[in-house]
Amino acid sequence: MSPTPNPRAAARPAAAGNEDIRALWHDPRLGLNDAQRAAYGRLLAEWAAAVRADVVTAV
Template identity: 75%
Template sequence: MSPNPGPRAAMRPAAAVNEDIRALWHDPRVGLTGDQRATHERLLTEWAAAVRADVVPAA
């Protein structure tokens, strides 16, 4: 199974994913644990997909 959601998969807005990223890493002076880094990477991937989905192709 592909790690990328298909075009019909429900996608959260980039702003919602960004809130989760900010909540995960609330103090940049403190490093993330291994599990938190994995979650951060997953959230960044989800955020990037949401941003790409918001782009409207030029006419």
């Protein structure tokens, strides 16, 4: 095991982030307020990091 944690490792799986995004924006016909947009941005960044962490480099 590496002595330092992997900075690319996601804290939560991508599916969990996706679920939170869907719950936040449950009706795409409705816009998000400022606080919701900020939360959406954080969730989207978290989700993207989790997806990147799941990518396996081919050898």
